Amino acid sequence: MLQHPQTDIDLVAALAEPADLDFQLPDPEDEEIPEIEFQQKVDTAWQVCDRFDLQTEIWRGRILRAVRDREKQQGDARGTGFLNWLKAREISKSQAYSMISLANSADTLMSQGQLDPAAVRCFSKRAFMETAKADPEIQQLVTDAAKNGDRITRREVRQIADEWTAMSSDLVPDTVKAKVNDRTLPSRYLPPMVKEIEKLPESHQTILRQEVAQNPDIDTVKQVTSEARYLAKYLDAAASVQVFSDDTVDLERALEEALRLGCINVAADLVNQASQLEQTIAKLYTTWKRIGSLSDRLYVDTGASTPNLRSLLNCLEQLAGEVMEIQLGENSDRTIRLQIQENAEGAS
Template structure:
C-alpha cells in the first residue's frame, strides 16, 4: 500500500512534538480535589495516547517505505537483508517493525475505505485503534460512526461493541440466545467468550455445546459451557502434540467422552496439557545435556595440569554432564530437601 493519503502532520490541533508539554497537577497540593486531579491527569494521558498512536502509524509507514524500496530494487525478489540491516542500525526488532507496518496498513485501509476521516483517528487510544482494525467490518463501521460523532474511543468500547455483534450474529449460538443478547436479557459479556471458545472446536463438539445452551439458555449454563469449551480445546490441542498418545489402542475421542461423563474434563485436559509440556522439556533437557557433555569433553582435552581450577570447574559440573544427572532441591539437611537423579540411557536402536 504505497500511495496512501497522508494524515496531517500536526497531531493535536496544530501541536508539534516540541509543543507537547503539560502543566500537570502538583501531587502534594491538598487544595485540589481528587476528582479534578484525576481529570487533569486523564486529559494529559489521552493526549499522549493519541500522539503515540499517530507516531506509530507514521513509523509503520516509514518502515513500509524502506521495506518496499528494497523489494522494488530487487524486482520483488529481495532477501530483506537491507531492510533488516536498517532495523538493526536503529535497534528495532523485526516483529515490532512488522507490527508497526500492520498498524499503518490498518490505518490506511480504514481511511481509504471511507470508514474513518483523517481527523477521527485522534478520537482513539492506541490499543482501541488496533482492536478496531482487528474487528469485523460491521464493528469497524459502528466504531467509526462513534468516532465521527466525537466520542472518545477506548479499547473497552470497541470490545463491548464487538461482543454485542458476536452475540447477536454468531451462527454457533441458538436463536434463543441471540434473542436474549439482543434484548439484553443475557449480557453479551457472557456470550462472546463462549463463541470465541467454540470457534476453536470441531463441529461435533460445537453442536453438542449448542444443544446444551439451547436446552437451558441462562447465564449459568453459558458460563459452564464456556469453561467446558475451553477445556475441550485445551484437550484437543494438547493431545495432538503428545507423542506418548500417538499409539494404537487408544481412542482419544472416546477418552474425552468418558472424561465428560464422569465429570473430570478439567483434570483430564490439564493432564494432557502437562504431558505435552513435559515431553517438550524432556527434548530440551536432552539437547542441552548433549551440549554440556560435548563442551565438557572439549574443555577437558584443551586443559591440563596447569589449569587446576578449570579442572575443578569440570569436576563440579560432573553431576550435570555425566550419564546420571543430579540436582539438590531445597537446602541440604532440611525436611524439604530432596536429591533428584535422572539417568540418560543410550539409544538401544
C-alpha cells in the same frame, strides 16, 4: 465539534487566538493526592488532547484533500505540486493519505447521517480510525453509542465489533440471540464463548451449541466457554503426547467420560502436563548430551597447569555423567538422581 472559520478574516483571528489548552495537572510528588484522584485528572487532560488531536487530523485531511484535488485539476499528471507542498511542510506521502482517508471517513459518516458532528467529541483518535475501517453495521452501533454521549475508545470499538461478530455467528443458537436482544443476557459474554468454540472440531461444536441452546443463561454460557477452553487444551496436548501413540487408549471416549463427570479441566491439565513433561525430557537429553560434549572438549585442552579448570570439570561430573544428581533447593536435604539410558537407536 469546534467551530471552523468561514472567511480569511476568521482564519486570521483563529490563528491570533489559538485554542488554549492550559491544564492544571496534579503534582506527581504530592503524596497527599489520592492515587485515584491523580489518575482521574491526568486521564481527563489526556482525553481533551485526544479530542483536539482527532479534530485537527480530520481538518488537516480536508486541507490536504483540497490541495491534492486542486493539483489534479491544474497541475501536472505526476502530482509534483502536491508532493512539493507536502515536502515544504515535512509531511510524508503516507501520512498525508492517512489524514485524507480519515477526513473521507468522517465526511462519509456525517453525510450518511450516522454521526452528528458534535459526537466526534466522544471519540479518541484511534477509536475513530478503528470505526472508520469497520463494517457498516459496526459503524452504526459505535456511532449510536457516541450519540448517547458514551466515551468511545478503541477498546469499546473492538468490544462492539466482537459482540456483533459473535451475534452473527452460527455457533450462537437463536435462543441465545433472543435473550441478548431482549437484554436478559449481556452480549459481552458471547465473544469469549464463540472464540473458544471455534477452536474445536465440528462434532464438539455441535454438542456445546446444543448445551447452551437448552439453557440460554449466563451460567451456562460461562460453563460452555470454560468447557470449550479446556477441550481445546485437551485435544491440542493429546495430539502431541507420544505415550498415546500406541493406540492403547481411546482419547475421544476418555474425553466423553471426563465431560460426563465434570472433570474436563483436570483431564485437560493432566494431558497438558504430560505433553510438557515429554518436551522437558527431550530438552533435558539434548542439554545433557551438549554438556558431555563440551566437558570432553575442555578436558582435552586442560592439564596440570590448569587445576581450577580441572576442578570445574570434576564438579560438573554430577551433571555430565550417566547419573545426574542435584538437590531440590539450597536448604533442602532431598537429593534427586536421574539416570539416562540410551537404546541402540540412540533414543533416551
